[in-house]
Amino acid sequence: MTQLNMVQAINLALREEMARDDRVVLLGEDVGRDGGVFRVTEGLFEEFGPERVIDTPLSESAIVGAAVGMAAYGLRPVAEIQFLGFIYAAFDQLFTHAARIRTRSRGRFTAPLVVRTPYGAGIKAPELHEESTEAFFCHMPGVKVVVPSGPYNAKGLLMAAIRDPDPVLFLEPTRLYRMVKEEVPEGEYTLPLGKARIARPGGAVTVVAWGSMLQRVMKAVEGYDAEVIDPMTLSPFDGETLLDSVKKTGRLVVVHEAPLTCGLGAEIAATVAQEAILHLRGPIIRVAGPDVPVPLAKLIDHYLPSPERIRAALDEVLQY
Amino acid sequence: MTQLNMVQAINLALREEMARDDRVVLLGEDVGRDGGVFRVTEGLFEEFGPERVIDTPLSESAIVGAAVGMAAYGLRPVAEIQFLGFIYAAFDQLFTHAARIRTRSRGRFTAPLVVRTPYGAGIKAPELHEESTEAFFCHMPGVKVVVPSGPYNAKGLLMAAIRDPDPVLFLEPTRLYRMVKEEVPEGEYTLPLGKARIARPGGAVTVVAWGSMLQRVMKAVEGYDAEVIDPMTLSPFDGETLLDSVKKTGRLVVVHEAPLTCGLGAEIAATVAQEAILHLRGPIIRVAGPDVPVPLAKLIDHYLPSPERIRAALDEVLQY
């Protein structure tokens, strides 16, 4: 086994899936000769040629829209949107079409496609390069949303996403791209979509976090009897793991980068408030970005939930 | 005073605002000679001419994008998107630009614009004509979201929206367009954005509903000691009125048409779960559309929260 970072793990997943199944085709801006602006598709153009690794014009709506047509025709397109901040032009294609083509055609046509995109803050890039608007996409019945948290699960989740019969939005936390290396086996393995992972067992409080916030949470909870859940799939959310944990700990803190209001933390809190409220000892605390547009580099550290804010939330809820 | 339905009340608000302020300009598909597909802009083309009531090409992104430029230049554009289901092509313009131009320019340019659009189910129209995806837009810092519930408040809220210094999405429940008439005064009055209304006082349970669900809730709660909140502005949400009510009743039910997961009900529930949980006696129940694409006419009644489901939720929460 080899030690790989997340970029390499995703690259390996793509390579292996492309070798296994010639219906798997990559498309997007700069995914070809350049190998992607983060080098995620590096070497694939050389290995599989321009018919399998397609540089598209600069047109996000057409990238997702064409993927819908390709998938309906029988391919397994893996589209890249260069940054999540540029996906909004393809929102219509995702929501109106990718999400609904199976329903609309009563199962005659489907959209087994993946949209991969770098996601989240923390790389001090220009405006719109540090977005984390996962909640939008979790409100789209028919679309799955996945966020890997490390190289190992990135590979297994991406393989599962590519094989999934429906559209999957695969959000790659840029901050984790090269942060850690892990043992990543070669060859096939998939992690089931819709299953969360207990990143750290504990008894006094449940903390849910994903993407780059998960790393931060793991550090922040040191010294606390906290159970940390890494959902990995944000939609459909693994309510069972969440509820089991909260029923045990009686306390819940959710941490995310996105602005607080209508972020995914709301759904997680609401699920617990509906289905396990009698097990709760205190308030459900959401530690999230404030309700402002994601700021540029000079202010980003003030925007993101800090370790102090996370610990303050733990301290507060543990009072109950 | 005259008895007007909601279409007439909105029409009157537009007419009076256009007469008062020549910066107010309407644009959209079929808003001109045709007077809009629901006749909301009827007569305004004749009264104010083609320079103030502008029929645009069929291009939602340009409608909102042009409104951003017009607003920055000094006008007060009121754009119409023909149905909410067609706004997704303009999602990028709303979120990337309308919502952020004030921030991006550090206050030098602003986007005082209104996007009006018919909203919600219940008119047995074709696909994409019955959407209620308000939650997307409540996750956009910088954008306000308003849903009137009757002719009187429709006029006052729209006047406030037009005068607001920032972008406002004004969602007009099609099912209410001609359902009731109310006394609607001529002349100026505005209702403050961000302030909810107690549609019915009560003591045992708080119910939050908006748009066409509000009517249904008002009927369903007959015989219950329920306090019904009509938020009118969905973003920013009037947390104070909500929390005051829940602190009094100790119980909360939220009803909305949109699919359950990551709908606005999640934010309302999460707000209470964070800020008033100790006042709650039982679970927070969300009665919402299921997590499926909004179906066509033959199934829409099964999709929408039924009076029975609303009453079942009340009965359940009142057990605690």
Place this chain on the structure above:
Amino acid sequence: MPESILATFTVKRLEIIAPDGTADESLVPDLSGDELRRIYYLLLLTRAFDGRALALQREGRIGTYPSVLGQEAAQVGSAFAIHERDWVFPSFREMGAHLTLGYPLHQLYQYWGGDERGLRTPDGMNIFPICVSVGTHIPHAAGAALAAKLRGDRIAVIAYFGDGGTSKGDFHEGFNLAGVMGLPTVFICQNNQWAISVPLSAQTASRSLAQKAVAYGFDGIQVDGNDVLAVYRATREALEKARGGGGPTFIECLTYRMSDHTTSDDASRYRSPEETEQWRERDPILRYERFLAKRGLWNEDYAAEMKGKAGGEIDEAVRRYESVPPPAPGEMFDFVSGELSARQQRQREEASP
């Protein structure tokens, strides 16, 4: 060379049958008498389907419906050139194309009756579901064509849309992709000169829609959209070119929407009856009848017989449509995803007790 000419482009227009039924024989497509008569029947069937739909709507037996009156030639003529293996991406106003392609008539009524199940294309036909969001299916057509090209399938992909559709961003992005990748696509615009109440002159300043192809490096042609043979000929050539690797073609069919936009619309609010009247003289069926008559393929008796046959087919379709039991509540969940989530399963149980 200070100020020089960089490039010159020409846009052509094709007509075959004159209003009086005479035709340019050098351009009349090579079709047998049976085929020419089959086209006639399909035109009649389209008109009968449409008329009945309007009646059903008035009686509350279907919902809002967009009439195809006046556009029969553009739809039948183009669809008649399509092969079974080709892929078709319709908008919402191509019922004439649907029925030419053999799509079950009762399913069309079912769909406009508010029942999704009408959109399940029978196996073996490659017709994408009706696209209500204007123009947004154009990138799908490009994508399917790209897939076909990568697979080496010698097929063509057709997308239908209206003049209003040419203003959408997705029109541009889809066309550009098709152009730069040389995809086997045929884009058919029914320029019926209105997008609800917006006339073509308020839709674009382009002199023709066909010339928009110049922007993407492929051919655009305008055809007389009320001339069924011109439409057929242009489409067939474009399809052959596409299947043979010659890349995309844009065909503008200049026609006219004789009806209101839909049954919810009232066109008298925004256009003059005189304008519509003018177009009545250019009725596509009338013109084709004159053409057939000159060839001895048509007379009043034959017309009556065919109308009767079409009426019978329509009767049967309506009967079938109305005998389908309504969908069960749980069917909302049937095709959301390959597999339902635990939450959706619970919701499904709640919905269908």
Place this chain on the structure above:
Amino acid sequence: MPESILATFTVKRLEIIAPDGTADESLVPDLSGDELRRIYYLLLLTRAFDGRALALQREGRIGTYPSVLGQEAAQVGSAFAIHERDWVFPSFREMGAHLTLGYPLHQLYQYWGGDERGLRTPDGMNIFPICVSVGTHIPHAAGAALAAKLRGDRIAVIAYFGDGGTSKGDFHEGFNLAGVMGLPTVFICQNNQWAISVPLSAQTASRSLAQKAVAYGFDGIQVDGNDVLAVYRATREALEKARGGGGPTFIECLTYRMSDHTTSDDASRYRSPEETEQWRERDPILRYERFLAKRGLWNEDYAAEMKGKAGGEIDEAVRRYESVPPPAPGEMFDFVSGELSARQQRQREEASP
């Protein structure tokens, strides 16, 4: 008239200064020696600004930065024709236009240093903030032009974007709106032939970008984007036409991105050094120096003097940039809305204790 020619379109190309500095005198714009020299200084200033930005980035003193090297003539030449009352909608690679328009240099460094405050355009200048999302500002330009037209203001609105930007749906929707409403817009495309790693040939099959204007019913012209006078002349004419009610113009400036896409990019991964080398010979500053020299407006000493002056201006800008204290945390909230919600107020207090 069976198959006929519906319309013919020509697309022109403009060049004034030949590579050796000789010029077509009939086309040389009517500018004084001082103005010609001012243009020269602005070209030098752009290059100096750019070079320093690259150095600052390497030292970690600003963030990711997109170089304008090679595109100075397209930017300075076009911006030099803009009046103060005109409105300008830049993309993210027009620092040469910004500085020609008098935008404070230190604010440009500040912005690329990751500080939003750099985007606050000084009062009196109508320059919209930099648009990072490619092409999405084109509808804003159309909207501002529509507003100006409704107001009766005799101004023009300029939007800048790149070759990649022409593929976006918003390009199409904005152009179409400008065309159909005859808006006073001048669209300036810097066709630097690359969109990151995607060459023009993979961006569109259109032979020129200028011809894309045919789709919208207005004029498109290609100019030699490395010929500062050609760019100036074409832009000035288009601006005058726009201000006078003559409607939009699309100007394609054919140029070349000499640098990597940004400081995060490595162009050697996808293009040959030979290609870049060829364009070095067409350096826009070199060509303009030859032109000025022939007119007796330039020599080595003068060049050195001007370079020194530009360097000084840049030094001062860097000093100013680096003397600005970092923003306070609460500044995130300063311009979200005219008024903060109760929740935002609480968040603000939490953020700035």
